[in-house]
Amino acid sequence: GAVVSQHPSRVICKSGTSVKIECRSLDFQATTMFWYRQFPKQSLMLMATSNEGSKATYEQGVEKDKFLINHASLTLSTLTVTSAHPEDSSFYICSGIRGFSTDTQYFGPGTRLTVL
Amino acid sequence: TQLLEQSPQFLSIQEGENLTVYCNSSSVFSSLQWYRQEPGEGPVLLVTVVTGGEVKKLKRLTFQFGDARKDSSLHITAAQTGDTGLYLCAGTIRNQGGKLIFGQGTELSVKP
Numbered sequence: 001g002a003v004v005s006q007h008p009s010r011v012i013c014k015s016g017t018s019v020k021i022e023c024r025s026l027d028f029q030a031t032t033m034f035w036y037r038q039f040p041k042q043s044l045m046l047m048a049t050s051n052e053g054s055k056a057t058y059e060q061g062v063e064k065d066k067f068l069i070n071h072a073s074l075t076l077s078t079l080t081v082t083s084a085h086p087e088d089s090s091f092y093i094c095s096g097i098r099g100f101s102t103d104t105q106y107f108g109p110g111t112r113l114t115v116l
Numbered sequence: 117t118q119l120l121e122q123s124p125q126f127l128s129i130q131e132g133e134n135l136t137v138y139c140n141s142s143s144v145f146s147s148l149q150w151y152r153q154e155p156g157e158g159p160v161l162l163v164t165v166v167t168g169g170e171v172k173k174l175k176r177l178t179f180q181f182g183d184a185r186k187d188s189s190l191h192i193t194a195a196q197t198g199d200t201g202l203y204l205c206a207g208t209i210r211n212q213g214g215k216l217i218f219g220q221g222t223e224l225s226v227k228p
Contacts, residue, residue: 004158032214043122043204043221044159049213093158097214104149105216107158 002028004096006108013084014116020080021111023094029074030096034105035067038091050077084115122205122219130227132194137203137222140187145207148181148188149216153202195226
């Protein structure tokens, strides 16, 4: 199978601090990774597309200076929520595409961020 | 805007009943996936359909992809309490780098 992990699974932080979330493809190389956020009982909302070695492409309405994405290797992408506020509290999920296949994304288990 | 309309958004049924979830769009999809998600976890892929008219079965779940590749359905026969969860359809469109377009999701509750 294709396994994606996320760390941490849960994080609680104070307002104004920054939080980094890691997304790793454990048994495959992910040339493209995606970051989503999800509110309770709602669907996934794509935040950005991350290609290894290049700048991320952000969806309309997503602040690139607030949600910093780095995809430095074929197995690791990070999302940093800068100067977090309570409204940033959400479930953040990443996914990866194996190699150059464009049809199947493999999802991580998600990270629950709570900003106090 | 490429939209994938999923319905119903909420469904509460008794164990043993059948149900169908629909996803419809005006766009043509190169593939369509169905996922199931439990609270606090990531989505788990159930099936991928890529051919117009394709039907796939996974035990009590039957997935169909429309002939024109614009719509899909998920049918569950004799639902069980373990089927409870959020069901998501998501499609890919050619030349969009694998980006998934998600439906709104269907929150299914199966009561004993």
